[in-house]
Amino acid sequence: MSIVRPTHDGETAAENLGAHRQSRAHAPEFHGGRGEAGTGELVRQAAQQVSELMRAELRLAVAELKDKGRHAGTGAGMFGGAALVALYGLAVLLAAAVAAIALALPVWAAALIIGGFLMLVAAVLALLGLSQAKRATPAKPEQAMDEARQAVAELKERATHR
Numbered sequence: 033m034s035i036v037r038p039t040h041d042g043e044t045a046a047e048n049l050g051a052h053r054q055s056r057a058h059a060p061e062f063h064g065g066r067g068e069a070g071t072g073e074l075v076r077q078a079a080q081q082v083s084e085l086m087r088a089e090l091r092l093a094v095a096e097l098k099d100k101g102r103h104a105g106t107g108a109g110m111f112g113g114a115a116l117v118a119l120y121g122l123a124v125l126l127a128a129a130v131a132a133i134a135l136a137l138p139v140w141a142a143a144l145i146i147g148g149f150l151m152l153v154a155a156v157l158a159l160l161g162l163s164q165a166k167r168a169t170p171a172k173p174e175q176a177m178d179e180a181r182q183a184v185a186e187l188k189e190r191a192t193h194r
Contacts, residue, residue: 126150 069077126146133142 130139130142130146133145137145
């Protein structure tokens with residue numbers, strides 16, 4: 033599947049991908065011998081091509097992220113709409129539950145029973161949410177930081193043993 037939305041410079045993501053692949057295909061050729069580019073020139077060409085490749089990769093990444101961002105935004109909006117409709121559906125079901133209980137008890141008692149049940153559910157959800165929030169603090173990636181510290185220590189040790 034190709035992406036056809038235009039990017040900020042008017043090119044499509046598919047064109048960016050084509051340019052990306054084309055920039056990869058033009059690697060410098062070294063034939064050896066006299067009268068050809070020296071080492072300095074080859075290094076300059078390689079650096080230029082790496083720079084062009086990185087720009088092409090960046091353009092492709094930006095185009096992909098824009099496209100995915102649009103889809104994510106649309107999906108989030110649809111989930112929001114679904115949640116709103118579900119909320120209205122829940123309200124109707126709760127009204128039906130109150131009406132059903134009201135057949136045996138006064139309406140105020142039926143509403144009190146359903147309201148109390150909802151408050152109990154809310155309290156349980158709040159406690160579960162609080163325990164999850166406590167597990168998320170402090171908001172720093174502790175495992176990743178530990179691994180980074182270990183990697184730095186290992187690199188330092190390798191450097192001192194040389």
